[in-house]
Amino acid sequence: MDFELTEFQSDLAAGVRGLCEGRFALDTLRRAEGSDRVVERDGWRQLGGAGVFNLCLGEDTGGLGLGLADAALVFEELGRALVPGPLVASHLAAGLIEGADDGSVVVGLVERPNHGSGATAPRGLAIPVAPVVIEHLADLDVLLAVSDEGVTSIEPSTLDATRMARPMDPLTPLWSVSSLPAGTPVAGTDVSSRWRRDGAVLTAALQIGAAAWTTELAVEYAKQRKQFGRPIGGFQAIKHLCADMVVRTEVARAAVHAAAVTVDQPDVGDALVAAAGAKLLADEAALANGRSCIQVHGGMGFTWEVPAHLAYKRARVLATQFGTDHELAESLAESLAESLAESLVQSLAD
Numbered sequence: 001m002d003f004e005l006t007e008f009q010s011d012l013a014a015g016v017r018g019l020c021e022g023r024f025a026l027d028t029l030r031r032a033e034g035s036d037r038v039v040e041r042d043g044w045r046q047l048g049g050a051g052v053f054n055l056c057l058g059e060d061t062g063g064l065g066l067g068l069a070d071a072a073l074v075f076e077e078l079g080r081a082l083v084p085g086p087l088v089a090s091h092l093a094a095g096l097i098e099g100a101d102d103g104s105v106v107v108g109l110v111e112r113p114n115h116g117s118g119a120t121a122p123r124g125l126a127i128p129v130a131p132v133v134i135e136h137l138a139d140l141d142v143l144l145a146v147s148d149e150g151v152t153s154i155e156p157s158t159l160d161a162t163r164m165a166r167p168m169d170p171l172t173p174l175w176s177v178s179s180l181p182a183g184t185p186v187a188g189t190d191v192s193s194r195w196r197r198d199g200a201v202l203t204a205a206l207q208i209g210a211a212a213w214t215t216e217l218a219v220e221y222a223k224q225r226k227q228f229g230r231p232i233g234g235f236q237a238i239k240h241l242c243a244d245m246v247v248r249t250e251v252a253r254a255a256v257h258a259a260a261v262t263v264d265q266p267d268v269g270d271a272l273v274a275a276a277g278a279k280l281l282a283d284e285a286a287l288a289n290g291r292s293c294i295q296v297h298g299g300m301g302f303t304w305e306v307p308a309h310l311a312y313k314r315a316r317v318l319a320t321q322f323g324t325d326h327e328l329a330e331s332l333a334e335s336l337a338e339s340l341a342e343s344l345v346q347s348l349a350d
Contacts, residue, residue, distance in 0.1 A: 005073070013073045019050055020081035026307055029084060033170040036163065039085040039106055039139040048103020052078070052087070053094045061095055067264035068198060072205040072256055079209025082307075082314055084171040086136050088202045088321075089144065092195045096187060097142050097153075108140040108156070109199070112147035112180055131176040135317075137161055138173065145180055146192045152183030169313040200275045200322035201263060204256045204282035207318055210311045211252065211285040214293035215245040217308060221297055232296075241296055245289045252278070252285040273335045280328040286315035 005013075023043050032038040047053065055071045057063020071091065078087055089109035090100050099105030113132060134143065143154040161175035219242050222233030232238050259278035262269045290312025294301035301308055319325065 009070060009073055012070060013077055016050065016052070016074050016077040017080070019046070020077055020083060024081050024083045026082065026310075029082065029171060030307075030310075032084070034173075036138040036173055038171050038173060039136060041106075044085065044106060045103040047083075047087075048101065053091050053103060054101035055091070057095045057101060062101060063095070067260070068201060069257065069260040069264050072201060072260040075202045075205035076209040076212070076253075076256075079206030080213045082171070082210065082213075082310055084136075085139065087206070088199050091202060092199055093142070093144060096151075096191070097144070099141070105141045106136070106139050108134065108136055108143045109195075110134050110143065110145050110180070112145040112152075114147065131178055132180055133164075134159075134161065134175045134177065135172055137175040144186070145183055146195060148189065148192070150185055150189050150192050151187040151195070153186045154181060154183040169310070169317045171310070172314070172317050196322060197272055197275045198263065200279040201256065201259045203318050203322050204252070204259070204275075204279040207279075207282035207286035207315060208249065208253050208256050210315055210318075211245070211249045211282070211289040214286075214289045214308060214311045215242070215249055217311075218242055218245060218289075218293040218296040225298075238296060241292045245292050248285040248288055252281040255281045270335070273332065276323065276328045276331045276335075279323055280325060280332070283315070283319040283325060283328075287312070287319060290315050 023046055029038075032040075051064050052074055054063040055066045055074060056068060057065070059065040075087065075091075086106065086108045090103070090105075090107045092109065093107040094101035097105060097107050100107045110132060113130070137143070137156055137159070140156045143156045143159075145152045145154055158181065159175075159177050161177045164174040164176060167174040219233070222238050222242060223231055225232045227235075233242070255274075255278040259271070259274035262274040263271045290308065293308040294306075294312065297306055297308060300306050323331070
């Protein structure tokens with residue numbers, strides 16, 4: 001397994017960063033804060049034209065024929081720029097939903113709740129059914145629902161949805177529905193399982209981009225801001241905060257790259273375990289770095305003008321997708337227990 005980037009991969013990442021800087025500048029994105037629609041269609045099609053959504057499609061189906069390791073580099077740059085919209089969903093749906101690959105169709109994704117049957121709370125009280133939360137509903141052309149049974153397609157306009165007044169991220173508008181219709185089946189369980197795995201890796205890559213950006217934001221401010229006649233970056237407390245941000249980012253980045261390579265080369269390890277570990281570390285890095293960046297900025301860090309809060313809020317949203325920290329930690333614990341049990345059985349057999 002080689003973690004050194006090839007010249008092509010470095011150029012790929014640099015090209016996407018240049019695209020984001022030119023087309024998705026933060027000042028431009030912030031004009032849509034609080035709006036029902038934040039996906040700018042021309043920009044979305046430009047992402048499609050750059051190959052963001054068809055990276056992993058085979059060349060025989062019009063894609064670029066690259067691997068998830070290449071896609072992770074691209075999504076890290078998208079995360080660094082805080083590009084809004086259902087990026088991961090549209091990437092996963094390319095090849096399944098016509099128009100998703102070139103950006104002419106915006107595809108959303110939601111996990112269908114599994115409420116079980118006849119579930120009751122202690123003392124016979126009924127368990128309340130939580131509403132389903134859908135991101136970017138006003139921008140979607142197609143909504144896909146993922147479950148253990150497969151993937152179904154839902155027409156967004158048929159949903160009786162309520163706009164949530166104050167979403168966590170001002171660039172991720174949310175709607176709630178009481179339940180999802182059955183929809184039209186479009187793929188089986190093999191696709192839903194693969195999407196959950198690959199979606200976790202790509203979402204982790206978005207988190208890495210945000211973690212790296214907040215680190216750069218904090219370091220740059222620490223160099224410029226002066227107290228007692230010297231830059232605050234010279235004080236030990238600030239140094240430690242920034243150093244911890246760098247370490248968290250690099251550790252999580254290594255895990256994300258390892259997970260992506262493991263998906264591309266499954267013979268080198270367990271891709272599901274690698275994806276869960278990468279997502280867990282990336283979520284932690286993005287959240288902790290967002291908080292630290294705000295802290296480095298001091299009183300200014302809590303204001304709306306300093307963009308550190310946008311990265312932190314986006315990280316909070318992404319941390320709920322493709323596995324929460326509790327779910328991922330539980331999954332890793334179960335995998336470790338199974339591995340230890342197999343090793344014990346094997347040692348006893350020997």
